[in-house]
Amino acid sequence: MANFAKPSAPRFSVEVYQNEFLPEGGREVNAIVTVTSTGGGTAGGRAAMAAAVRPAEQEIGTGPTRRSAAVVLMVDCSGSMDHPPDKLRGARAATAAAVDVLRDGTEFAVVDGTHVAREVYPGGGRLAIADQETKSLAKQALLRLRAGGGTAIGSWLRLADRLLDTAGSSIRHGILLTDGRNEHETPQELRAALDACAGRFTCDARGVGTDWEVKEVTGIATALLGTADIVADPSGLEADFRQMIEGAMDKAVADVALRLWTPVGAEITFVKQVAPSMVDLTGRRTPAGARAGDYPTGSWGDESRDYHLSLRVPAAEVGQEMLAARVSLILPDPVGGAPVVLSRALVRAVWTKDVAASTAIHAQVAHYTGQAELAAAVQDGLKARKMGDFDGATAKLGRAVQLASVSGNEDTAKLLAKVVDVVDAPTGTVRLKAKVADADEMTLETRSTKTVRVKKT
CATH class of the missing domain: 2.60.40.3670 (Immunoglobulin-like)
Known part of the structure; x- marks a missing residue:
């Protein structure tokens, strides 16, 4: 035991x-x-x-049945995961790596997500308790994953919720991977699933490749108080899954x-x-x-x-x-x-x-007001670019470059530089790049809400 x-x-x-x-x-x-x-x-x-x-008072739940955390891994197995085949191979390897780093005592399950949700391991509407044997069995079950079918993410989340509802730990976490759009549910059905799951578990969401919808993935993470990100190359999934599992198990x-x-x-x-x-x-x-x-x-x-x-x-x-x-x-x-x-x-x-006292803006308030404007400028600029409003896109993305420079948000500045040619960052003078890789544009949009903290003096 x-x-x-x-x-x-x-x-x-x-x-x-x-x-x-x-x-x-x-x-x-x-x-x-x-x-x-x-x-x-x-x-x-x-x-x-x-x-x-x-x-x-007497502590509750500190005996041998205490669990450190409960995690459900939801893996997209729709037909598009086989195009190219390295997406599903990468998803299998990443999920296996995540299972490997589960601490003994963690409750866990794996869900196969298509137009329906199916329990891959352990089955029977329950969670397994991580130890050497159950982790080995879970990795064997992953080898049976095959691509086919559509995408109905709300059904994946509802199954994860039912499984996590059986957990002995209050730390309940989901990890969701998708490579495509939620085409076999209406937006209202996905919204209803998110509303039903909100407050019951947190969920990190990842999009692999470039055929998924940024607002769907970020909307899932926002509703369930998790993180969202892009993994453009499936080879990067393994390290990302390990990091997400470790983060979930570090919650106290x-x-x-x-x-x-x-x-x-x-x-x-x-x-x-x-x-x-x-x-x-x-x-x-x-x-x-x-x-x-x-x-x-x-x-x-x-x-x-x-x-x-x-x-x-x-x-x-x-x-x-x-x-x-x-x-x-x-x-x-x-x-x-x-x-x-x-x-x-x-x-x-x-x-x-x-x-002087009443008109001063506290440095912390000013900094985060600027970070909020930066996120909005990025999103508005990318939207204008997609709609063919190149003057509007240049103005918004130029303002984003200026705000990133002033606030020291170097990560966002680097992502912006893949979408625009920066002429002068302090003034926000930029030119739109003639050609931008889909992965670069989606990375900027997905990470636009990540902020840097104010430098305290």
Whole structure:
């Protein structure tokens, strides 16, 4: 029997960066909230966290049935995966490599995705427990994968959800690989599947080759709080799958929510994750009592993320100050009791007649406002280029080059340089390239929401 290590609980901290000063009558408050999790150790889920913050209570689920994580690998086996054949070969090898790096005790399953979803291993509507024997059997099952049929990604996700629902761990993760468009489902059917799975597990999505739809793959990752990327060459799948599995198993606690309480008269304009990538959480609010709401953040390991909060508060006179928002990190109690508050911070508003103080923009807010504009400029520029609006594309992509240069986003700058010839980066002077490889254009679009963090001094 595998030895399941008792996890250590991560520690969370919340820091707020803002210019709290407003002019007389001013209403708009912006703040960057940095959330950091450290010391998670072996993944164990929210039961371990709740036990750590309530040491007097008996810890739940630390016996031999504890699982470190649960993972379902969804592999596209539609007919297009055989054109060229190295796509399916690469997918088999990558999935086998992912199975190899599963830690003993991880619950896992493999799903064959076409116009229907089929369990490849272990079957029977259940998850296997990773050890030497089950990993060997899973890799043997992968050899039987054959390409054929269509693509209905929503059915893959729904099967993964049913399998993960049987897991003994709260760390539930999907990895989805596709090479084509979701042609055997309507957009509404895929949207319904994503809505049903949201909050139940996280999912990383990958597109292999260049025949898939960027917005479909990024939409899956955004809805399920995972990552999205392109693997243009199937030979790169193995390393990417290993990295995704290792990342999933490094998560220490699931279902963390960002709770915002605002006073009477205050309104929340938006809530967005802005690092390591842009994710709009505004529409995902769930009520949490009087004037409070929770925004999902998914699973956490040792990591740090930034969130941009924008608020409108009641206008006030010079000399007044108020609490504009209370920010808390919340963990649901695994046995249905009161939620655990992991950390807390405050957002303030102070009205002043000092013009210099009230008009200054905090460096963190300015930086991420620029990163959001950069992502939008890239996407708008590529859309204009596809529509034949070359003047509009030049203007938008030139602005993107300028913003990437100013903010130090070197990765995006390098990707932009494959789509435009950069004449002068600081002024955003560019020329569209006459010919651009599909892989380069899709890589830029897929990674356009990845951000760099502000350099702190």
